[in-house]
């Protein structure tokens with residue numbers, strides 16, 4: 486029950502943000518495992534694998550989700566007894582949630598060193614990792630103001646401006662299409678990410694790529710805050726990150742009738758090429774995007790490629 490509700494909440498974006506989705510999935514697996522009365526290891530593993538499939542099918546782009554599920558499920562899959570599997574599931578979910586929160590803290594600490602005094606920062610969408618960096622720099626007295634975008638169509642920018650305001654940070658709220666106009670006024674851009682590929686491309690909320698392009702044009706650093714579990718192992722094999730397409734109603738509302746020849750296209754994410762990314766800040770350090778394959782090899786492990794199945798995503802709207 487908790488599992489189904491969690492899956493629905495992630496799908497509908499009541500629970501959103503790549504890190505939060507990952508932690509919520511880990512907690513849902515933990516709760517689900519504790520609620521099962523399976524009598525054998527095989528039955529328990531089967532039920533848990535079904536739960537893992539359900540969660541991984543909710544949203545296709547944020548790789549934090551399958552990475553978290555894989556980490557937790559490895560405890561079940563490597564266990565020799567039912568009791569061992571139950572304990573490993575519990576311990577791994579707890580560890581993932583703890584490590585995820587600790588990673589955000591560490592990223593904030595590392596990124597704050599990259600932020601100059603009296604900084605004007607632009608951010609896009611609502612990323613707990615990116616906001617943690619800005620707040621940490623603010624606590625060090627280094628932030629003059631932030632430009633935060635609206636983030637059509639789901640308006641996650643409203644969450645961002647509330648969080649920044651709660652932290653006492655002056656904010657300029659702008660529509661997405663004003664990013665280029667204000668870019669000359671900012672010192673750097675910081676965003677989060679839903680996935681980093683093996684070649685260092687950053688998959689993030691729609692609109693990120695054009696902001697990165699504007700930053701590149703204006704020679705302003707484009708910095709990405711990314712826990713290591715945002716890196717996508719299967720991209721080592723040349724696989725592409727699927728881009729989630731969401732319903733037209735998010736863009737036009739449910740009441741509006743469109744003219745008959747009009748189709749709404751609503752991709753939720755875009756891909757920023759590594760050439761437009763200056764720095765990726767993780768909990769293990771800050772580096773250029775070209776370091777991405779090393780992170781995948783050393784911090785996620787090649788065996789992750791074996792584990793991940795092809796989770797079919799059925800909610801395609803448009804293409």
Ligand code: RI2
Nearest residue numbers: 501502503504612613614677678690
């Ligand atoms: P944190 C969000 O996706 C945004 O694209 C955000 O930049 C990214 O997750 C990372 O967020 P959505 O769930 O993990 O709003 O840094 O579609 O919070």
